[in-house]
Amino acid sequence: MTTEERATGTPNTVYDLTSVLYHALEGGATYEAYIKDAEENGDGELAEFFRQVQEEDRRRAQRAKELLQSRLSSS
Numbered sequence: 001m002t003t004e005e006r007a008t009g010t011p012n013t014v015y016d017l018t019s020v021l022y023h024a025l026e027g028g029a030t031y032e033a034y035i036k037d038a039e040e041n042g043d044g045e046l047a048e049f050f051r052q053v054q055e056e057d058r059r060r061a062q063r064a065k066e067l068l069q070s071r072l073s074s075s
Helices: 003-008 012-040 044-073
Strands: none
Touching: 012 044
């Protein structure tokens, strides 16, 4: 157990997965504003790019959630 794990009682891997999940969800929400900005400027290509990035974050968040659940249920 590392010093950080002893201090928090949480394995680093659980913290790391939680961080990835948080950032993916936060990014997904943020991209809505980026999509709106691109659309308001008539830049469909950029809006589509932001939609793709948002979808990647949704998939990343879902996978992080699955991995986190499996690790929490086994501990």
